[in-house]
Amino acid sequence: MNILTHFLCFAAGAVSGVVLMCLLITAKQEDERLSQMKWRDEQ
Known part of the structure; x- marks a missing residue:
């Protein structure tokens, strides 16, 4: 039971880390796309 709890906590932490990393990359x-659009509009 204790090993299962540790594994579930580790899995939940890994999944939340991956989701957070994907959100930051997106x-x-x-942000880069919007700044390029603003740069094009100024010229």
Whole structure:
């Protein structure tokens, strides 16, 4: 039972870490895309 609890906590932490990393990458790409659009509009 104790090993199962530790494994579930580890799995939940790993999944939340991956989801957070994907969100940060997506936000960075969207930010770069928006800044490129603003740069094009200024020229």
